[in-house]
Amino acid sequence: MHRLTQDHLEEVLAGKLPAGHQVTAHLKGCHECSDEVDDMRLQNALLRTWSVSAADEIEPAPGFYARVLERIEATRPVSIWTLFGESFVGRHLVTASLAMAVFTVGFAVASEQSAPQAFLAQSASVQMDPLFPSAGFASDAMSSADANNGAVLMSLVSYQGR
Numbered sequence: 546m547h548r549l550t551q552d553h554l555e556e557v558l559a560g561k562l563p564a565g566h567q568v569t570a571h572l573k574g575c576h577e578c579s580d581e582v583d584d585m586r587l588q589n590a591l592l593r594t595w596s597v598s599a600a601d602e603i604e605p606a607p608g609f610y611a612r613v614l615e616r617i618e619a620t621r622p623v624s625i626w627t628l629f630g631e632s633f634v635g636r637h638l639v640t641a642s643l644a645m646a647v648f649t650v651g652f653a654v655a656s657e658q659s660a661p662q663a664f665l666a667q668s669a670s671v672q673m674d675p676l677f678p679s680a681g682f683a684s685d686a687m688s689s690a691d692a693n694n695g696a697v698l699m700s701l702v703s704y705q706g707r
Contacts (some may be wrong), residue, residue, distance in 0.1 A: 546578050546581050554582075556568075556587075557572070
């Protein structure tokens with residue numbers, strides 16, 4: 546198609562050019578340009594008939610949109626968290642993990658509460674000599690190893706730097 550026809554193509558297809566225009570004269574003499582313009586007019590007419598008839602005839606079947614939404618839901622990527630919630634093994638794994646966490650926290654809390662009481666009981670059984678704070682004497686209930694540990698601990702606690 547020649548440049549002159551391309552520049553005025555919209556006016557030619559719409560039929561807005563006057564009879565004496567130079568493009569009209571060119572189309573009468575040039576078979577290549579006139580054939581392409583005729584093909585474009587045919588395509589335009591065909592598209593207009595299809596668009597009018599398609600609007601009247603094509604209607605989706607009942608349930609079409611519901612089936613499309615079901616397919617979209619089915620093709621969604623599966624999250625790792627869904628596997629824990631939906632599978633038999635996953636639910637039991639979560640339950641066992643939670644039970645283990647509760648047991649661990651309970652054990653830690655119980656250990657922390659019993660440690661100061663054991664220390665107080667051990668330090669109360671050690672009697673200190675006020676003249677010699679570094680030397681401790683254990684009561685009869687304590688063994689010699691416990692007495693030595695208590696004496697060392699009390700020596701460290703009562704140490705006064707000079």
